[in-house]
Amino acid sequence: MRTVIIGGKGHVGTFLAPRLVEAGHDVICITRGQREPYQPHAAWKQVQQVQLDRGAEETAGMFGAKVADLKPDIVIDMICFKLDGARQLVEALRGRVQHFLHCGTLWVHGHSAQVPTAELQPRQPFGDYGIQKAAIEAYLLNEARVSGFPATVLHPGHIVGPGWAPLNPGGHFNPQVFERIARGEELTLPNLGQETVHHVHADDVAQAFMGAIANWSRAAGESFHVVSAQALSLRGYAEAMYAWFGQPARLAFLPWEEWRKTVSEGEAAATWDHIAHSPNASIAKAARLLCYQPRYTSLQAVQESVSWLIANRVIKV
Numbered sequence: 001m002r003t004v005i006i007g008g009k010g011h012v013g014t015f016l017a018p019r020l021v022e023a024g025h026d027v028i029c030i031t032r033g034q035r036e037p038y039q040p041h042a043a044w045k046q047v048q049q050v051q052l053d054r055g056a057e058e059t060a061g062m063f064g065a066k067v068a069d070l071k072p073d074i075v076i077d078m079i080c081f082k083l084d085g086a087r088q089l090v091e092a093l094r095g096r097v098q099h100f101l102h103c104g105t106l107w108v109h110g111h112s113a114q115v116p117t118a119e120l121q122p123r124q125p126f127g128d129y130g131i132q133k134a135a136i137e138a139y140l141l142n143e144a145r146v147s148g149f150p151a152t153v154l155h156p157g158h159i160v161g162p163g164w165a166p167l168n169p170g171g172h173f174n175p176q177v178f179e180r181i182a183r184g185e186e187l188t189l190p191n192l193g194q195e196t197v198h199h200v201h202a203d204d205v206a207q208a209f210m211g212a213i214a215n216w217s218r219a220a221g222e223s224f225h226v227v228s229a230q231a232l233s234l235r236g237y238a239e240a241m242y243a244w245f246g247q248p249a250r251l252a253f254l255p256w257e258e259w260r261k262t263v264s265e266g267e268a269a270a271t272w273d274h275i276a277h278s279p280n281a282s283i284a285k286a287a288r289l290l291c292y293q294p295r296y297t298s299l300q301a302v303q304e305s306v307s308w309l310i311a312n313r314v315i316k317v
């Protein structure tokens, strides 16, 4: 199979491209050539690199044609954030690819309602990112079911792995939160710490893409959640991290309007985005149809990532 990954050197691509090479795919990776994968792997020597700036090519109306010119059997789109971008690709690839896989997000669901959230529940996204991703999902699944365009949509949770800071128990990305926990200092959480986050290891996201490709007939025209088996409450997450560092949990709680003043504006915005969504998604559909079995629990994924932060002196404990 000739498989093109658009945006293939990021969190997920770091694990997905080597998995594809090992499975015998001829892999072509489209990026702007600015970033390297988070981890080296010998398989990258076999990956053909194509340098394209998607934004510029879309503006010129050329992106779809340039992807089609690569004559892919499979296209994996990791970096589509606007409906127009998805349309350009579908128009150019219709009738020319066996499988088209789009990386979505749990944010298509908006606020959690009945949990664990299932794929069939109504979409009530808020915020431009979630609204656009939901529109892309609706468009692709409609194209699949009405016109037979072979699209699959995978919705990851918070992607975690060695090489970058994971979403922390405060609901934002400042890695110093882990330093405070490691020193046994008090951590203040918003509200009662009962809002949830749902992580997934980047390699488990890669596993799900491989599962979708291997189970084409069950995956085409469908969307799937791709997360760990269980979400975490902020409180449960914090308590587990204190225990991991061998410290007794020292937690305090403040109502949101007071808590937000205890962190930077950027951290408050990130936490609000996460707790307003409070994702808690079911993986039953992916397990049943794609044989998806996450290797990592949320805590194992986070702890591997925090170990990397410590080993690389991003945080000192």
Ligand SMILES: NC(=O)c1ccc[n+]([C@@H]2O[C@H](COP(=O)([O-])OP(=O)(O)OC[C@H]3O[C@@H](n4cnc5c(N)ncnc54)[C@H](OP(=O)(O)O)[C@@H]3O)[C@@H](O)[C@H]2O)c1
Residues within 6 Å of the ligand: 006, 007, 008, 009, 010, 011, 012, 013, 030, 031, 032, 033, 034, 035, 036, 052, 053, 054, 055, 078, 079, 080, 103, 104, 105, 106, 155, 156, 157, 158, 159, 160
């Ligand atoms: N991060 C999360 O926690 C999370 C959660 C849920 C869903 N998602 C979804 O995951 C997807 C992102 O996957 P990821 O986190 O693996 O990606 P990522 O780490 O952000 O990496 C993006 C990749 O795309 C390339 N790229 C960026 N802009 C480009 C452009 N204009 N033209 C061509 N290449 C470009 C980058 O390389 P260059 O910079 O070298 O071009 C890099 O290889 C998105 O669809 C997002 O909605 C992410």
